[in-house]
Amino acid sequence: MSSEFDERVRRAGQIGALGSSPWGNRFDGAQPIGPVASSFGVETEGKSFTVAGRVTAHRSFGKAVFLDVRDRTGKVQVYARQDALRSSWELFKHVGIADWIGVTGTLGKTRTGEITLFATEIALLTKALRPLPEKWHGLQDPELRHRRRYLDLIANPKVLETFQKRSRMLSEMRRFLDARGYLEVETPVMHSIAGGAAARPFVTHHNALDRDFFLRIALEIPLKKLLVGGFEKVYEIGRVFRNEGIDTRHNPEFTMLELYHALGDLRTMMELCEGLVVHLAKEIAGGLTLPYGEKVIDLAPPWPRKEFYDLLREHGFDPADQEQLRTELRKRGIDPAKMDAWEVLDEIFGEVVQPQIVNPVFVTAQPIEMTPLCRRIDGRPAHADRFEAYVAGMEISNAYTELNDPIEQRARLEEQAAGDASKTDHDFLRAMEHGMPPAGGIGVGIDRLAMILTNNPSIREVILFPLLREADSGAEE
């Protein structure tokens, strides 16, 4: 048990004894702190303002106190003195760091020049029973920062800024797409067959139906059914779940944008991808030249288009020379024995080429085997009409000219299912047999894009509550 907790409970009781609630109700008339503070000038000096927020610092001089009060928009100093507050002074003596208060006061400057609200009235809105993290080291422990994100957001202003940017990123994305005539839809999270990507799914169980379902690993399949149904320009922004490892670029649940554009193709998606990312960078990151860790990323379009095989050659590998490639993998401690030829190529690409990409590159014309839902390049059947957009060594986007031949689609899905009919999505194939228009489609990893736009090195820094093991309950309290 924490004695500070007990002390604060005692305080709350004293506040109650003064006839006031330590946990107040609705508070009207508060203006955002940031704009109020920055409005200081001849117009506003001496005028009365009301703000509300959390007390983040408390400098007491007995019969006068300086407070820092913070809301989502900023921070302002409040000066409270006994003779100005009169009757509410007794109550105010029980206000401390971490409490929520509402303040009415006149705007001015102290003699050290700090913009200050000289309080005429203070209301206690919520008494906090637990303390805030320490005031200048803040909350450092990454485990506590992620488990108790609410404290992280209070203690580390940059964290709040990151998540505000992420929020704006999502709304800008919707604005951008809506303005171009794309319709947002919602499709099921629980699937009978986990399709649209190759990843291990999470399994869940429906009791009344007594059967298992998979949490979706991609949005692709239902969105393509909507293409068949006549949603010609459609997108979904949603959570997908992959039951795989966790590291700085992977969280088991993450957010994807997937979008389909009937009558378009890969080129349509390149323009969209470039345009969208450029728009977001301008709106969220303030420009196209972004610091990212030690690097600087230049997002200026047009992004270079490079074929997969050409990139391998540029890095000194002959895509046709499997022996050379396999030797290189072994040198890197990777065993290629069970890999198909295309898997070796993909592995080399991931090892050698991908980490070296800093500025955005559209990598195109990958081996067709990697992508059962992608159309072959017309006249080049071994190559997928696909791009992956890489930035800062990360894949942030993956797009196809979509395969709309239902006969080939069935063959490729059945081949992938390797004879297990239960793994073939017959309803998807049936939909395609009704005629899916030619289309371009794209997926964008929202979390990774957020990492780049907010200059954060780990996906956990852009997900409010990243997956952690359950804390040892004995460690609580």
Add this chain to the structure above:
RNA sequence: GAGGACGUAGCUCAGUGGUAGAGCAACGGUCUUUUAAACCGUGGGCCGAGGGUUCGAGCCCCUCCGUCCUCACCA
């Protein structure tokens, strides 16, 4: 899954085998323009959990839990 690092007060951290510490936060006091306010005083610990070695363990050994990093996995 493998290797490494870490886990001590609410927070940030000292403490390499001999009486558990500091700063901030909290509480009491002085103080009506401070900026990490200052000063005086007080309280606060299953040292992640369990086992072992030892006269004696926060410290050494083992197991477990958790976090981070690197690698592996990851169309």
